Amino acid sequence: AQTVTQSQPEMSVQEAETVTLSCTYDTSESDYYLFWYKQPPSRQMILVIRQEAYKQQNATENRFSVNFQKAAKSFSLKISDSQLGDAAMYFCAYRTYSGNTGKLIFGQGTTLQVKP
Amino acid sequence: DTAVSQTPKYLVTQMGNDKSIKCEQNLGHDTMYWYKQDSKKFLKIMFSYNNKELIINETVPNRFSPKSPDKAHLNLHINSLELGDSAVYFCASSHLRDQPQHFGDGTRLSIL
Numbered sequence: 265a266q267t268v269t270q271s272q273p274e275m276s277v278q279e280a281e282t283v284t285l286s287c288t289y290d291t292s293e294s295d296y297y298l299f300w301y302k303q304p305p306s307r308q309m310i311l312v313i314r315q316e317a318y319k320q321q322n323a324t325e326n327r328f329s330v331n332f333q334k335a336a337k338s339f340s341l342k343i344s345d346s347q348l349g350d351a352a353m354y355f356c357a358y359r360t361y362s363g364n365t366g367k368l369i370f371g372q373g374t375t376l377q378v379k380p
Numbered sequence: 381d382t383a384v385s386q387t388p389k390y391l392v393t394q395m396g397n398d399k400s401i402k403c404e405q406n407l408g409h410d411t412m413y414w415y416k417q418d419s420k421k422f423l424k425i426m427f428s429y430n431n432k433e434l435i436i437n438e439t440v441p442n443r444f445s446p447k448s449p450d451k452a453h454l455n456l457h458i459n460s461l462e463l464g465d466s467a468v469y470f471c472a473s474s475h476l477r478d479q480p481q482h483f484g485d486g487t488r489l490s491i492l
Contacts, residue, residue, distance in 0.1 A: 299480055303421075309470060309483035353421060365436050366411055366476050370423040 266291045268358050270371035277346045278379050284331075285341045285374045287356030295361035298332070298339045299368070304352040312354070315339065317361070343376075351378040383407050386471050386484035393461060394492050400457045401487045403471030411435075411476040412454035414446060417468040417486070426469075429454055430476050458489075466491045 267290045277283035289298070300312040315323045315332050322330050327347075331340045343350055356371040384405045393399055405412060413436070414426040428436035429448040443459045458465060468488050472481040 307468060307486050309472075309486075311480045311482075314480055355423065365428060366474060366481075367413065367425040367428060367436055368415075368481060373421050
């Protein structure tokens with residue numbers, strides 16, 4: 265069974281600085297999707313970025329980018345020019361490419377604090 | 381327009397009661413999901429329906445019964461509520477063979 269691990273329960277960053285959140289996963293599959301979701305105090309689940317495992321190029325979305333290391337099964341999220349609105353809990357998630365369920369498997373989450 | 385909407389947003393009730401949470405999506409997706417987020421913020425899949433057919437039923441007590449009248453709706457009924465059922469329940473939707481999943485705002489269930 266696939267597992268997702270986020271080893272940093274809490275992180276903090278100074279406003280305008282850069283922070284990296286770590287995520288590792290375990291799978292025997294070769295094709296899958298990886299996601300980062302943001303959950304602010306309002307508790308909404310907001311998709312930040314996604315990566316298809318068959319793509320070698322790291323995904324980027326404005327200030328958010330990932331470092332996808334398939335062999336190492338690592339999927340870290342880099343937030344550049346951190347803003348106060350980035351303060352939230354961040355979840356890494358795995359989804360199989362094949363199969364007929366589509367379920368997401370989540371990590372434990374990392375709470376990000378942004379200091380002014 | 382809200383893409384995935386859940387009602388109610390908050391639900392406070394007594395132990396032993398029966399309650400339902402409703403979910404509707406207007407994205408035209410064919411698959412809907414229920415996730416549970418516990419007090420430690422851990423998210424876990426509970427159920428999934430694809431075109432009204434149950435495709436995921438993770439190890440969930442049979443007091444929980446999902447119902448999908450059509451592919452735009454997925455409701456969750458919970459019988460004989462227990463203290464351990466206190467959590468935030470999220471509904472989500474997507475195309476089965478496409479992603480990502482879009483989430484509702486969650487329903488916070490508190491059992492007294």
